Amino acid sequence: MxxxxxxxxxxxxxxxxxxxxxxxxxxxxxxxxxxxxxxxxxxxxxxxxxxxxxxxxxxxxxxxxxxxxxxxxxxxxxxxxxxxxxxxxxxxxxxxxxxxxxxxxxxxxxxxxxxxxxxxxxxxxxxxxxxxxxxxxxxxxxxxxxxxxxxxxxxxxxxxxxxxxxxxxxxxxDVKMFMEVINERSPGEHPVQRFMDDWNRSSAGQKHCMSDDWIIRPFQNTGRFGETNINVEIINTQKTNLPQLEDFTGKKGSALSNVLNRFDRQAGYPFAWFFYMIKGRQVSTYSAEAVYRDISNDFAYLPKRDEAVLRDWIASPYNA
Structure with missing residues (x-):
């Protein structure tokens, strides 16, 4: 399209x-x-x-x-x-x-x-x-x-x-136009923009439409000096009850891969666990750390594009 x-x-x-x-x-x-x-x-x-x-x-x-x-x-x-x-x-x-x-x-x-x-x-x-x-x-x-x-x-x-x-x-x-304004005012890369950029270059972006599960909503609040601030947030619209991924103790290799793949299947698209980790409390950041240890030890269950996204997050973590 x-x-x-x-x-x-x-x-x-x-x-x-x-x-x-x-x-x-x-x-x-x-x-x-x-x-x-x-x-x-x-x-x-x-x-x-x-x-x-x-x-x-x-x-x-x-x-x-x-x-x-x-x-x-x-x-x-x-x-x-x-x-x-x-x-x-x-x-x-x-x-x-x-x-x-x-x-x-x-x-x-x-x-x-x-x-x-x-x-x-x-x-x-x-x-x-x-x-x-x-x-x-x-x-x-x-x-x-x-x-x-x-x-x-x-x-x-x-x-x-x-x-x-x-x-x-x-x-x-118009989310694209609105984000251009937000990015101009943001001192660094806005986490919502980075979320979407990561989506676009990951397996999720190749297989699934982000707005089917996530929306970008503008909002405003009042700063400490009484000024009006315009910002934006990501809201998950998924109605499926997904499992909590918190305890990754001892999980690695195929065992860890199976847990993440099961989560992705329930969410409906690949690499979903990563985006639920970035936004919300569904997936612990320990998941990314555990996967990073795996790919650093020659386990290769992530597609190259997802591995690149994960490595960038490890180097510079963010929450949306």
Whole structure:
């Protein structure tokens, strides 16, 4: 496969999400996204863990007061003359309820070439809104607006849903282009880039598509001086329960080779044990050291390309 540019606008994905009411699975969304890019194959690589964020405001009769709790609280606080007690009294009198958005992020992958980094990642949130708490806990009223918006000791109530679930487009990442930016900012070779480079030159890269088992996800965090840092991480999407490879005491030669080959077969591609060693805790680094001792003593069960990757790691270890 030669690399081909993915022509898919974010607005098209947004429109697609708005037209679909989520069901028990994501088959309908997947088919609609596929119809937007008939020359490529799109697949759902991962469904993330559940998260939640602040929702809106409703009354006891389920009437919508506001979609955005933060915006409503700040605006109403000003309308109350910046008097917190007035805002509290009003919220209690109206028996207002705060809602929350719960959701999971869906990660879709579109492979655009043969190399590990030649794919695009599409992130779509699947959310639904539920009641969370009374807006004000009368027993422990808030002391400032921040605590009013997100109290430490809320008066929680039984949850009930508002409307139906929805899909919301988050972002699309061309991994190859994104990694070019990351590499420019990285003082040395970024471990995620090295992971992909090692994949491309190993037996794994010759036999298997990396995005079938691993995705590259951008993220941001705040530095110690308050600055926003953009970075990237590798996430394993494999659903197979693979064994832990930790104790290599006394294993060498064919015995060691058999253990690693068995792991590779279960993972579905050659040299898998190496990449699970680089990322995660599935495989101990003792495995690489044991294999290196073997190949240094004329055991030749690794292909030359994998042996070269291993020797480079021994000379300069890294974790992704």
């Amino acid at each position: 030669t690399e081909s540019r993915l022509m898919l606008a974010g607005q098209d994905i947004t429109d697609c999400c708005k037209k679909i009411i989520p069901g028990q699975n994501e088959d309908l969304l997947l088919s609609q996204l596929q119809s937007l890019i008939p020359d490529h194959t799109i697949k759902l690589a991962l469904t993330g863990d559940e998260w939640y964020r602040l929702g809106g405001v409703v009354d006891m009769n389920n009437n919508r007061i506001a979609n955005d709790l933060i915006e409503w609280a700040e605006r109403t606080y000003l309308e109350c003359g910046q008097n917190l007690q007035t805002l509290i009294d009003y919220s209690i009198e109206q028996q207002l309820i705060a809602t929350k958005q719960t959701g999971k992020t869906l990660y879709f992958v579109v492979q655009t070439g043969d190399l590990a980094e030649e794919f695009s990642l599409i992130e779509i949130d699947k959310t639904h809104e539920v009641s969370d708490r009374m807006l004000v806990n009368q027993l422990i009223p808030p002391e400032d607006l921040e605590e009013f918006i997100d109290p430490l000791q809320p008066f929680c109530i039984e949850s009930f849903c508002f409307g139906h679930s929805r899909y919301t487009y988050r972002r699309k990442t």
